[in-house]
Amino acid sequence: MMRKNERKGAGWLIFFYSVPSRPVSNRMKVWRRLNKAGAIQLKGAVYILPFNDEHYELLQWLVSGIAEMGGEAAFVRVAEMDTIKDAEIIDLFIRQRAADYALTGKALDDVERRLGSIQKGARAQHIKGISAQFSRLRRDFDEIRKIDFFSSREGAAIDGRIRRLNSELKVLFGTGSGREKQAALEPKNAGDYKGKTWVTRKRPFIDRMASAWLIRRFIDKDAAFGFVDEKEPRGKKKDSVAFDVRGGEFTHVGDMCTFEVLVRSFGYKDKALKKIAEIVHDLDTKDDKYKSAEAKGLEDILIGIRKTATDDGDALERGMQVFEMLFASKG
Incomplete structure (x- = not known):
């Protein structure tokens, strides 16, 4: 399912650029910006993003930045592409996010193993270390969700695992339980x-x-x-x-x-x-x-x-x- 700002019919942004071969760091800077934004590489130095105002502004800044590096860049908005269907483009995005989520899943495996050892009697002081690891993992997951433009199934599955782990950590910290009790409050109008x-x-x-x-x-x-x-x-x-x-x-x-x-x-x-x-x-x-x-x-x-x-x-x-x-x- 697509999000509101990447809804069907909004179109695509195609970005292409070239920068001098030296210094290599310039090419890496451009790649990192595009990668962080969730862009997919179609081929060579050609990238694609779902159209929205935020992506449009990002590419405007990239064009200016690449010009300052002595390179050239441009982008166009298209309603659709002749050589590839929208469904195929969406599948490219979903597969890329699936690869990202696979790494998150492996990190979750480690947290779950460590949490299991504590629940079986390991030292309680290790809980805080696991909590810190879990917090970093969840921040990384939140960053991936921001660029999961088409709400992949893999993201939903990882989200479910994270929610379950969060509940278990609350229990260990004494801040929650399977049915967390809350103080009774008088209803107000x-x-x-x-x-x-x-x-x-x-x-x-x-x-x-x-x-x-x-x-x-x-x-x-x-x-x-x-x-x-x-x-x-x-x-x-x-x-x-x-x-x-x-x-x-x-x-x-x-x-x-x-x-x-x-x-x-x-x-x-x-x-x-x-x-x-x-x-x-x-x-x-x-x-x-x-x-x-x-x-x-x-x-x-x-x-x-x-x-x-x-x-x-x-x-x-x-x-x-x-x-x-x-x-x-x-x-």
């Missing part, structure tokens, strides 16, 4: 929280930024926010709601961060929200429960916001914008 001022701690960061975004995006588009010191005494006020503060109405419960508590309390089931909740959890609790590949990059951006914001309100608003874009990317 968004209509009861309109027109409120949502109060949280000063110097907002990951969990508070994400929670504020969720509040304004799903609970009350006109929500106002206020900030208090952690030690400042607070009585429950009719027109305000405290979140991510000690004793607040919405705060950490069990191993759940505030964002997760809000999602569950209001019963939101959106898949993009679930993914964001996993990222926020890993960043806020530091337990690497979900091993989110996007976590570090998001954290760096939010640190930059915190350092450059004029005040807490500015930091919160800019953080919410980041989560809005993250939500759009996951939708």
Whole structure:
């Protein structure tokens, strides 16, 4: 099955180039860029990619870069090719990704063997080493999935194995089980929280930024926010709601961060929200429960916001914008 941005009828991008034979590193640079983008070599220095805006822009940059190397490059968009059918081109992509997934499968075999030895009584301190190996493997897998334009069966099979291993690692770390128990939360109705001022701690960061975004995006588009010191005494006020503060109405419960508590309390089931909740959890609790590949990059951006914001309100608003874009990317 093809993805939306590589849907049937979108066409293809054919790229061809030549660079001077010296230095050899220039040819390798071009090859690496094309390989990382998922391009398939048709013959010689002729490559093909499914058409989308991202691929089009990449090839524009490659043409410029090759010109600076003293070489020549060009690309064309075609609806179809005369000498090869679309189905045959798609099969070329699937076979290339199958080769990539085969390497991932071998790495998974090793992780499964190591995990089996621990489950049979090997030293427990080896679990962290296996977890680190698994995290690297999953990052590599995520990179392959990005260029698996036609959603190969091999990718789905590897994804299933990775999910099973992830569940087993959670059990060993004590962060999950076959049926992970979650704290009971009282269901909430968004209509009861309109027109409120949502109060949280000063110097907002990951969990508070994400929670504020969720509040304004799903609970009350006109929500106002206020900030208090952690030690400042607070009585429950009719027109305000405290979140991510000690004793607040919405705060950490069990191993759940505030964002997760809000999602569950209001019963939101959106898949993009679930993914964001996993990222926020890993960043806020530091337990690497979900091993989110996007976590570090998001954290760096939010640190930059915190350092450059004029005040807490500015930091919160800019953080919410980041989560809005993250939500759009996951939708």
